[in-house]
Amino acid sequence: MLSLILIFLASLFFTGVINRTKSIASGRKGPGIFQGLKDIIRLCKKGSVFSGTTSFIFQIAPVIYLASVIMAILVVPFGELKGMISFDGDFVFFVYMLALGKFFNIISALDTGSSFQGMGASREALFSMFAEPAFFILIGSFSLLTGHTSFHDIFISLHFSSSISYILGILATFVLIMIAMIENSRMPIDDPKTHLELTMIHEVMILDNSGIDLAIIFVHNRSKICYVWCLNCKFFYRYIPILYFNSYFFWGTNNIRSYCRFT
């Protein structure tokens, strides 16, 4: 439960830090670190505009999207402790839970009957078709190495094995960051800033959501970035069980890397 709370706390300012670093690197002052949080509060106070083309799918999709990512966070272990849901083969549950969220995101985009959303939905379906096997093979190879099939068991075995697991951790980080760039709509796969149809996957699917729905989707996007980094940290840290410091330590490398990607 603690990991859930800490990931949400980290998600409040994580994207803000990334945007601030990007801005300062391009010579601007940039928005404040907590601008994301202020955006969400502002959206909750606003009303919504629903398109006449949409149906019940459009109403329930953002909620299911957020619920799926919360379930996925519950699976991720926290330091030495298990996640709230932990069993053999739980990463299958993890991946398919995220796929459930993506399914609803895609059909809510198709629900609006617009060409922009259709384009984004088509690309999202294609890219998640490629990203899922990549993640599976990654965790599958660690399962082969350590002989366990649960996130918790795999990471515990990695921490207590020889130093070569750190090298493997670096390789795994490389793959996981590529997957994260696809999932979180980072460059060079997707540009979170522009809203032009040629460069977007995730931003274009939510063009028609407004108000509380948009707030829910923003919360989802930020939590997704955070838990991917949480997974990343799990490959390296053994003695520092507090997730907060883990993600805080890694935001530096994340910003440097995202800066290299953006320019």
Place this chain on the structure above:
Amino acid sequence: MAFIFLGIKTNSFDFKDFTIYAASAPVQVTIGLFICFFIGFSIKAGFFPFHTWLPYAHPAAPSHVSGVMSGVIIKIGIYGILRMILVIKTDYVVIGYSILFIYVIYGVYGFMLAILQHNLKKLLAYHSIENIGIIGIGIGIGCIGIGTGKDILIILGFAGALLHTLNHSLFKSLLFYGAGNVYQATHTMNIEQLGGLTKRMPHTSLLFLISALAICGLPPFNGFISEFLIYSGMFAGLQQLDLFLLTALVFSMFALVLIGGLALMCFTKAYGAVFLGTPRIAEKHIPEEAGWGKLLPMYSILILMVSIGIFPNLFMEIVAVPVGLFSVSTTLTTSIVPLYETLIHISYGALIFLVLVAILYFIRTLILSKNEFITGPTWGCGYIAPTIKMQYTASSFIRAYRKLAEPILSIHKKKKEISGIFPTGGRQETHPYDQAEELMIDYPIGQFKHFLNKFAFLQNGNPKFYILYGVTFILLVLAFPSILNIIISILNFLNQ
């Protein structure tokens, strides 16, 4: 043929006698027998490369029959194969690997074709092929387990295969019934002409959505449970130290995940193009929701599906009995206990998810009721003249995928390019066709017909020639024994 062979060898048609014979026969004979049985049951079940009848039969049949056909009758072929695995005790490792290999290719190939179809029922028929591929992967793992004597592989492989057989019959029947409702309301099966049916047919839309989620293997429904069992079987197999087995398992795991990703694309396309958005062709008459006579069986299937998804342990009890028949040791009940614990965790996960969705939806409605909301047209980035044609069609949805798969499949494409400074119009049609069908059935039959055409001069419509054929035949039949006698006497004369 295989049955005749066994009948002659054992002088009876009893399965027990077959087992006794197969235990003592040499390996090549049993493998040959198994291949014959396999091919026979494969044609029934619609396996590659004998699957070509499936996509023609399913759309042609009325929907309720399609549902039963896909759900039940194909499974009889699988039942036959499983029965034969029990009866013919042969070298299971070889059989296991070959089944795994065939079905991995088969599942992915079936899917690659399914995504491209325009006809809703043909899409579902090709998708049946792919699900049978998944069942085959489970059977393959189970067979490898029997061959190598690892109990856990047997349990997980066969339990996954059997449960997926049950699940597939449930959700595929539901999908076909839904497609039937759509057809009866709109009189077209072409996805490109449908759209926006959710508003008119809410029940059918909900049922189709839930069965689409289940067939993609998404939690909390039953498809996830059976795919999870097969994955667990693969991971249990990864613990062995056999390199060939490891390579095979890694490839089949990759294929299974790829199937999951392709399922996402296929069913978002099917559900989105048929039910969501706006109608793509002006409707001639307003489609109406199906009556309660049609909806009631669909809802009962739905209740069963959701209950398997949320309470899998009850159904594992049912599945454990046939799985027990396959195992080599008698410790089945103890080995299956950790599996029950894992499934209980999945139940908890599914229930937590549903509760979470309910809570979040309640919070959302609460916040929404405080603020006002209005209805407006879909945002088109300020374009002032939106039309229905601007909506994404199903073909455009899968265009990126089609470009990737084009070298492997044969797709007929007609395109009229836009040209000139003031273009008048363009046009593109794509028709997917089955490459395997082209190679294996169309081409040989084409050659055969070509050969037979050389004899076309025999059929010239002139009755005098036909009388001539008849008279020649009678003369030959009468004269043949006497000619034979003459030849035999000449030979005897020469021998003396």
